[in-house]
Amino acid sequence: xxxxxxxxxxxxxxxxxxxxxxxxxxxxxxxxxxxxxxxxxxxxxxxxxxxxxxxxxxxxxxxxxxxxxxxxxxxxxxxxxxxxxxxxxxxxxxxxxxxxxxxxxxxxxxxxxxxxxxxxxxxxxxxxxxxxxxxxxxxxxxxxxxxxxxxxxxxxxxxxxxxxxxxxxxxxxxxxxxxxxxxxxxxxxxxxxxxxxxxxxxxxxxxxxxxxxxxxxxxxxxxxxxxxxxxxxxxxxxxxxxxxxxxxxxxxxxxxxxxxxxxxxxxxxxxxxxxxxxxxxxxxxxxxxxxxxxxxxxxxxxxxxxxxxxxxxxxxxxxxxxxxxxxxxxxxxxxxxxxxxxxxxxxxxxxxxxxxxxxxxxxxxxxxxxxxxxxxxxxxxxxxxxxxxxxxxxxxxxxxxxxxxxxxxxxxxxxxxxxxxxxxxxxxxxxxxxxxxxxxxxxxxxxxxxxxxxxxxxxxxxxxxxxxxxxxxxxxxxxxxxxxxxxxxxxxxxxxxxxxxxxxxxxxxxxxxxxxxxxxxxxxxxxxxxxxxxxxxxxxxxxxxxxxxxxxx
Amino acid sequence: xxxxxxxxxxxxxxxxxxxxxxxxxxxxxxxxxxxxxxxxxxxxxxxxxxxxxxxxxxxxxxxxxxxxxxxxxxxxxxxxxxxxxxxxxxxxxxxxxxxxxxxxxxxxxxxxxxxxxxxxxxxxxxxxxxxxxxxxxxxxxxxxxxxxxxxxxxxxxxxxxxxxxxxxxxxxxxxxxxxxxxxxxxxxxxxxxxxxxxxxxxxxxxxxxxxxxxxxxxxxxxxxxxxxxxxxxxxxxxxxxxxxxxxxxxxxxxxxxxxxxxxxxxxxxxxxxxxxxxxxxxxxxxxxxxxxxxxxxxxxxxxxxxxxxxxxxxxxxxxxxxxxxxxxxxxxxxxxxxxxxxxxxxxxxxxxxxxxxxxxxxxxxxxxxxxxxxxxxxxxxxxxxxxxxxxxxxxxxxxxxxxxxxxxxxxxxxxxxxxxxx
Ligand code: SF4
Ligand code: SF4
Ligand code: SF4
Numbered sequence: 001x002x003x004x005x006x007x008x009x010x011x012x013x014x015x016x017x018x019x020x021x022x023x024x025x026x027x028x029x030x031x032x033x034x035x036x037x038x039x040x041x042x043x044x045x046x047x048x049x050x051x052x053x054x055x056x057x058x059x060x061x062x063x064x065x066x067x068x069x070x071x072x073x074x075x076x077x078x079x080x081x082x083x084x085x086x087x088x089x090x091x092x093x094x095x096x097x098x099x100x101x102x103x104x105x106x107x108x109x110x111x112x113x114x115x116x117x118x119x120x121x122x123x124x125x126x127x128x129x130x131x132x133x134x135x136x137x138x139x140x141x142x143x144x145x146x147x148x149x150x151x152x153x154x155x156x157x158x159x160x161x162x163x164x165x166x167x168x169x170x171x172x173x174x175x176x177x178x179x180x181x182x183x184x185x186x187x188x189x190x191x192x193x194x195x196x197x198x199x200x201x202x203x204x205x206x207x208x209x210x211x212x213x214x215x216x217x218x219x220x221x222x223x224x225x226x227x228x229x230x231x232x233x234x235x236x237x238x239x240x241x242x243x244x245x246x247x248x249x250x251x252x253x254x255x256x257x258x259x260x261x262x263x264x265x266x267x268x269x270x271x272x273x274x275x276x277x278x279x280x281x282x283x284x285x286x287x288x289x290x291x292x293x294x295x296x297x298x299x300x301x302x303x304x305x306x307x308x309x310x311x312x313x314x315x316x317x318x319x320x321x322x323x324x325x326x327x328x329x330x331x332x333x334x335x336x337x338x339x340x341x342x343x344x345x346x347x348x349x350x351x352x353x354x355x356x357x358x359x360x361x362x363x364x365x366x367x368x369x370x371x372x373x374x375x376x377x378x379x380x381x382x383x384x385x386x387x388x389x390x391x392x393x394x395x396x397x398x399x400x401x402x403x404x405x406x407x408x409x410x411x412x413x414x415x416x417x418x419x420x421x422x423x424x425x426x427x428x429x430x431x432x433x434x435x436x437x438x439x440x441x442x443x444x445x446x447x448x449x450x451x452x453x454x455x456x457x458x459x460x461x462x463x464x465x466x467x468x469x470x471x472x473x474x475x476x477x478x479x480x481x482x483x484x485x486x487x488x489x490x491x492x493x494x495x496x497x498x499x500x501x502x503x504x505x506x507x508x509x510x511x512x513x514x515x516x517x518x519x520x521x522x523x524x525x526x527x528x529x530x531x532x533x534x535x536x537x538x539x540x541x542x543x544x545x546x547x548x549x550x551x552x553x
Numbered sequence: 554x555x556x557x558x559x560x561x562x563x564x565x566x567x568x569x570x571x572x573x574x575x576x577x578x579x580x581x582x583x584x585x586x587x588x589x590x591x592x593x594x595x596x597x598x599x600x601x602x603x604x605x606x607x608x609x610x611x612x613x614x615x616x617x618x619x620x621x622x623x624x625x626x627x628x629x630x631x632x633x634x635x636x637x638x639x640x641x642x643x644x645x646x647x648x649x650x651x652x653x654x655x656x657x658x659x660x661x662x663x664x665x666x667x668x669x670x671x672x673x674x675x676x677x678x679x680x681x682x683x684x685x686x687x688x689x690x691x692x693x694x695x696x697x698x699x700x701x702x703x704x705x706x707x708x709x710x711x712x713x714x715x716x717x718x719x720x721x722x723x724x725x726x727x728x729x730x731x732x733x734x735x736x737x738x739x740x741x742x743x744x745x746x747x748x749x750x751x752x753x754x755x756x757x758x759x760x761x762x763x764x765x766x767x768x769x770x771x772x773x774x775x776x777x778x779x780x781x782x783x784x785x786x787x788x789x790x791x792x793x794x795x796x797x798x799x800x801x802x803x804x805x806x807x808x809x810x811x812x813x814x815x816x817x818x819x820x821x822x823x824x825x826x827x828x829x830x831x832x833x834x835x836x837x838x839x840x841x842x843x844x845x846x847x848x849x850x851x852x853x854x855x856x857x858x859x860x861x862x863x864x865x866x867x868x869x870x871x872x873x874x875x876x877x878x879x880x881x882x883x884x885x886x887x888x889x890x891x892x893x894x895x896x897x898x899x900x901x902x903x904x905x906x907x908x909x910x911x912x913x914x915x916x917x918x919x920x921x922x923x924x925x926x927x928x929x930x931x932x933x934x935x936x937x938x939x940x941x942x943x944x945x946x947x948x949x950x951x952x953x954x955x956x957x958x959x960x961x962x963x964x965x966x967x968x969x970x971x972x973x974x975x
Contacts, residue, residue, distance in 0.1 A: 041916065041924035043673070043945075048925070067728055070704045074925020077893040081929055092728045095700050095707070100737055104727065208707065210700075210723045231671065234921070239671035240708045246669055255669075455659065455952045464957050489663065496667045 002086065007051065007150075008066035009176035010093050010200055012109055015193075016064065018129035019113060020122040025173055026051060026060065029152035029262050040078055045071040045234040046260030047150060055084050062087040064112070068208055069237065087119050095210045097201045105197040113193075124189060133179045139166045142223050144279075146171050147245065148230040148238040152260055155230075155268065162272040164280035165225050170218055177203045207237040215241065219249045226252040226279045228272075233259040252279045255414075270359070271415060274374035278410045291550050293350040297340070298542025299333050300373065301325065301360030304396040304509075306332040307539040308340035310351070311547060315383075319344040320536045329360025337366070353546040357538050368549060374402055374413050376541030381505050382408025383544055384531045390500040392491060392520075392528070393537075394510035396424040401494045403501065412498040422490030424510045426459055430483050433466050434476065438513070441480055445515030448481035450474070462486065484519040492523040502526055507534040561656030564689075568660070572688025579689065580617040582655060586610060595791070597852050599825075601817035602794040608810055609797040613651050615641045620691035625713060627698035627706040628800065629866065629887060630724065631880045633765045633807040634746055638755040640694060645709060646838065646948075647800045648690070649680035653842060653949045661687060662950055675919035676950035677838075678705040685713055692717045695752050697745065699724040702889040703922060722748045726884050728891050738881035746877075759876060765807040766873035766880070772812045773869035776802065777906070779818040780860055784832075784908025786825040790857040792841040792850060799838075799863025806867070830855040831970045834904035834939075836862045836930070837915045837923050838948035845960035849967055856967050859907040862888075862900055893926035894933070901937045911940045911970045913963070918947040942966040 004016055005026035013023045028050065033042070035056045036049035048071035054060050063085055065076050076090045091108050094101040117123055143166045146159065150172035160167045169175075178199050183192055205212040219227060227249055231238045242255060254275040256268050294313035299306065306325045310318045321340040325332040333356070341348060356367040357376040364370070381391045382404060391402040399422050402413040416422055431441045452474065454465055462483075469479050495504070506528045510516060521528055533540065560582055568575035587610045594603040616623045624635050626642040635642045652658050658676075661683030666672055668686065670679060684690040696719060698710040707723070714721035724741050727734040746757040798814075805811040833850065835858050840846055850858055866888045871879035884890070888899035904912050912934050916924045927943045934941040944962060947953035 039928050041927050043916075043918070044921050044925050070921035071925060073728070074893065074922060077926060077929060080892070090728075094727060094737075095725045096723070100740060101725070104733065104737055107733065208704070210707065210711075210725060234671075234673045236671050236674045236704060236708060236919070239669055239674070240712060243669035243712075453659075458952075458955075461952075461955050493663065493667055497669065 002061040004062040004064060004087070005060050006064050007047075007072070007173060008068055008093075009173045009178075009203060009206075010066050011064055011091070012112065012196065012200065014129055014132035014178065015109060015113060015196065016116060017132040018125050019116050020120050020125070020128075021062070021116065026054065026063070027150065027153045027173070028054065029154045029258075029260050030054070032261055032263070039082070040074065043234055044074060045069070045232050046258070047152075047232055047235070048072060048075045050152070050260045051075050052078060055079055056082070058084070061085060063089075065090045066093045067091065068093070068206070069235070071235070087116065089115055095208060097205070097209065097211065102194075102197050102201060105201060106193050109193045109197055129192070130183060133182055135179050136176065139168045139223070141166070142225045143168050144226045144228060145218065145221075145224055146174075146228050146230055147218055148242065149232040149235045150174070151230045152258065154262060155258055158269060159228060159272060162269070162276050163226075164276055167228075171230060172206065175204060207241055216248075219245055219251070224251050226275070227254070228275070229253060229255045231255070231257045233257055253412075267415075270372050270374070274372040274410065274413065277372060277375045290352070292352045295344075295346060295350050295352060296543050296546040296550070297337065297351045297354040298376070298539040298544070298546055299337060299354065299356045299358075299364065299367065300376065300536075300538035300542060301329045301333050301356060301358040301364060302373075302395065302538070303359050306336040306358075306360070307536050308336045309536050309539040309543045310340055310344050310346065311540075311543045313547075315544075315547070317533070317536075317540070318346075320533065320539070322535060325360065329363040330365065333360065333364045333366065353549045355542040355546040355549075357542040368546065371542060371545055373538045374400065374415075375410055376538045376545065377507065378402050378404045378410045378541065379408050379544050380537035380539070380541030381507065383540060384533055384537065385503070385505060385529050387503050388505040388529060389502060390495060390498070390504045391537075392495060392500075392504055392506045393508040394422070394424055394487070394491060394506070395508040396428070399423050399491060399494065399508075401491070401498050401500060403498045414494050414498050416490075416494060422487050422494070424508070426462075426487060427483065427510065427513070427516070429459060429463065430466060433463055434470070434479065436476070442513040442515055444477050445480040445484045446477075446518065448475075448477045450478045452478050452482035454482045454486045480515065481519065484516045485523075487516060488520040488523045491520060495524065500524070503529055505529040505531065505534070507531075507537045509535065511535070557654070557656050564655065564657050565660045568657075568687050568689055575689055576617060576691060579655065579657075580614065583610065583614055583617065583651065587614065597789050598791065598794065599788060599818070599821040601814055601821050602791075604817055605794055605797050605801065605814055608801055608805065608814060609647070612641065612643055612801070612804060613648055616643050616648070616691055616693065621694050623693050625693045625696045625710065626804070627701070627703075627710065628803050628863070629701045629884070629889070630697050630699050631742070631884065632804050633762060633769060633876075633880065634742065634749060634757065635697065636807055637757045637762055637765065638749045638753040640749070640753065642697075642804050644800065644804060645681040646677040647804070648684070649677040649949050650796070650841070652680055652684055652689075653951070657684075657689070658949060659952070661689070673919050674708070675703070675705045675917065676947055676953065678709040679919075680949055682709050682712060685716055693719060695720045695722065695749075697722045697724070699726055699884065701726045701884060701887055703920070705919070720748070720752055724884070726887075726890060730886055730891060734885050735878060735881045738884055739877045742877045742880050762876045763873050766871070766876050768809065768812055769807040770869045770871065770873055772802075772806060772815050773867055775812075775815045775819055776864070777869070779815065779822055780865070780903065780907045782819070782822045783825070783859060784906065785828045786822055787827060787829040787854070788822070788825050788857065788859070789852050790850070790859070791852060792839050792846060792858070795835060795858045795861035795864065796839045796841060799861045802864040803866070828908065830857065831910040831967065832857065832859040832908050834858075834860050834862075834900070834907055834909035834912045835915065836900050836912060837920065838863065838917050839915065840946045840948045840959075842951060843946065843956060843959055845956045846963060848960065849963050855971065859909060860903060862896075862903070865899070865903045889922075893922070893929060896926065897930050897933045900930070901934060901939065904934075904939055905937075909939060911942065911966065913966075914941055914943050915948070916943060916945045918945075918950065918953040940966070940970060
C-alpha cells in the first residue's frame, strides 16, 4: 500500500488513519534540486523543492499539504498541474484560531474526509480514529531544543550525534501535540470533528499564525540547555522569530541555515561541534597525558594552508610553520609537522600531546584529539591579547566572527562560508579582474579620492560592476576602496550579529591587507588588533589545548 | 554624482544621528519633487498620468506630514473603510519604492538584515522594516493588513506593530472561493470597522460606505474600459505610471481622486494616436530604477508597458448595497487569491484586453508566490497565444539587479516579438 505523506502538524493525521491511510512525514533531504529548479524556481524554499523532487521521482503517490506559506501554495499548484500524484489535497488552514475559524476548519475536515474516502473507497473507522491518538514523548531532564523552520531527517540525525544532551525537535511538523487528549466517547462524527478541529488549532501556534505569542514557552523551559535555531534558505518566517529569540533567550543559541540538500552538512558539522564544545562542561576530558619532555603541538589544517605551532612548557612558541595544504589534509599535516619538528630541532617523541583543528582536522590520524577551529581560534586570540573580546577572521574560503569572554571561552560565533562575498576569495577574484596582485591591492585602496559604492553583493554581479567601472575609466584606487567597503560592510554586519564588543582582533590571511583593515576599522568605528602571529591563531589555540590535556593530568 | 545620490547619502548620514531631522529632510526633498510634478510635469506623459504622479506623491508624503492621520496597510487591504474614518493608507511597496528612488534603500536593507531578518525577504518589506527601525518611518495611527497573496505581510506588520506599539488588525483571507469564506471575511471586516472606530473616534457610516463602494465599482469599470480602449492606441509610458496605478487603484480606490484619474484616462485615450510598436503587459511589480529596462521600455515607440497586474486585481462584480459582503467578496475572489492559475487566467484576460503582444512575468526577488508560479505561467500564457518572458530581478533593491542579464533577456525578447521588423 502507498504511504500517505504529510508535511504539517495541522494535518488531521488521525482522521486520515481512520480512513485507512498509512501516514508518514515527508522530510528527506535530497542530493540536489535539478528537477525542482526547472519546474519551479531556484529561489523558493528548499523544503518546497525537496517535496517536488520526491514527487517527481515517483516515490510519493499520496500527499496532503497545508497552505502553510507561499512556497507550499506554489508547490501545490505545480504538483496539481504535473498529474504525478494519485491523491493530492491541500487543506486551507486559516491563520486565526478564533471561533469562526474553527467552524471553517470543521468544514475543511469534512471536505478532506469526503475526498479521501472517495479516493480509497473506505469509510470512517471509529475505533481506528480513537486508536490513532498517541501522545508524543518529551524529554524529562536537561535537553537541547531545535527551534525554527523544519529540519531535514539527515541533519537532525547529525545534530543528535553531536550534542552533549538529548535533543528535542520543536520545529514545524515535529512539534505536533495532538494526541495528548482522547476524543469524547459519546460524540457522533460531526461532534468528533468539532472537537478535533479545536484540538488541531489548540496546538502551539506556528509563525504563520496571526497570533503566535504562545511560542515564547518554547524557550523558557528551565531544563533547556541550549537552542539550535534552524532556518531554511528562502523561508522568511523564522528569521523574524530568530531576531526575537536572539534578544530574549537566556541559554546559548546557535543559528544554522540549510537549503535542504545534503551538500552543506559537512560545513554545518563544524558549527554544531563548536556549539557542543561551548555548552558542555565535560568535553575537554580527553585522553589524559603524562608530562614528558614538555612540548605541545597544534595543527590547523585549513583549506589553503596548514599551520603548526609547537609550545614549550612555559608557553613559549618554539616554532610556527605555515605551509600550503596541497592535495590532501593528512599528507599536508604530516609534512607541516615534520618541518616544524625539524625547525625546532625536536623529534616526534618529544611532543607530549597534540591537538588538530581546522577543516581537515578529522582526516588527520595523528593527534590526541580534535577541536573545531572556532574554539581554537578563540583560545589562541585570548593568549595573544587577553583584552580581545571579538575575533574577526577573514580567510580564503570563509569568514567568521567569534565573541569570547574574559577567559577566552566562546560566547557566540557566526560563520559565512556559503558565498564568496565577504571572504578572501572575493578579493582574490576581483584582484584578478583588475589584473593586480593581492599585495598591490592591499595598498591601492589607501589613497582613494572618489567614494565609490559597489552595490552588488553577489560575486558574479560585482565582477561585472567592476568591469563597467574600469570601462568608465574610474581610478583603480577608488574601485579597490569600493570593493573593500563591500567586504567591510558584510563583515561588520556579521560582527553586529554576534554582538561584537571591543577589543576586536583581526586574524586570517586578509588581516595583512592594509587598506581593507583600515576600511573595516572605519566601519566598526574602532581600531583592530592585528598581531603578527595572527595567522597562527588556530594552531596556537590547538597547542594550548594540548598543553591543558597534560597539565590537568 | 547625481543630485539624488547626494541627497540619499545626506539623509542616510543624518539618520544615524537624528532620525527626526532626516525625516524632515526626506519630506523636503519629496515636497520639492511634488512641486516639480506640479509646475514642471513630464510633458511626455498623458495629462492623466501627470496627475497620477502627484496623487502618488501625496499619498507617500502624508505619513511624513501628518503621521497620526495615516495607517500602514498591506497593499490589498480594502482602503474604503480606512478612508471612511479619515485615515490615509500607505503601503510597504509604495513607500519603499520612494526610498529606493531617493537612494536610501541600501542602509535600510542593511539595518533590517543586521537584526537577523532573512536576506531573502521581499526587499519592499525589508526596506520598509529597516526604515522603521532606523526611525525614518514615522509612527502611524494603526496598522491593518491582510494575509492575501503574500506571507511577508504577516511578518512585517506584526513586527512593526511591536516596534511602534500601535494597534494591529489582521484580515485572514482563506484560499478557496465560496460563499462561506465570503461570510468569514465579512465578519472580520465588521470587526475592522469597530476597530477603526475605536482608534479614531469616528463612526463608519454605512450609507457613506455604500456610496464609496459605488465609486469604487465605477472606477474599476471605467478603468477596464480604458484598458480596452488602449489596445489599438499608442500611449507614451514611463516605468512608474503603471506601477503607481497599481498602488492607487488599491490604496485610493473609492476616492474621488482615483475616479478623476480614471476619467482623465478615458478622456486622454480618445485623442491618442494609433498603436505603435509592441504592447507589453507586466505581471507584478516593475523595477523602475533599472537602466536596462528603461532602455527598452521608457517612452519607447517600439515597445511600451500597457498595464500592470497590480492595477487589475479587483473585479467590479460586487454589490455595494451590502458593503461588508461586497468588500469580502472582492477579497475572496481577488485575482491573486487561491491557486496561481486564477492569477494567470486574470493576467491572460487583461493582457488580451489591452492588446498585448507579449507579457513579462517579473520574478521580484523574495516573492515566492510569483517565482513558484513562473513556469506554469509561461506555459499557460503561451498556450493562450501570448509570448511570456520570465524576468528575474528586484523592484527595489539595486544589489539584486544583474543589469547585464536583464538587458540581454529583455532585449532578446523584444527582438523576438519584433521579428517581423528586424
Ligand atoms: S510551519 Fe507550521 S503551519 Fe507550516 S508546515 Fe510547519 S507545522 Fe505546518
Ligand atoms: S520552511 Fe518556511 S517556506 Fe519552507 S515550507 Fe516551511 S514555512 Fe514554508
Ligand atoms: S512583491 Fe511579492 S513578496 Fe513582496 S510584498 Fe509584493 S507580493 Fe509580497
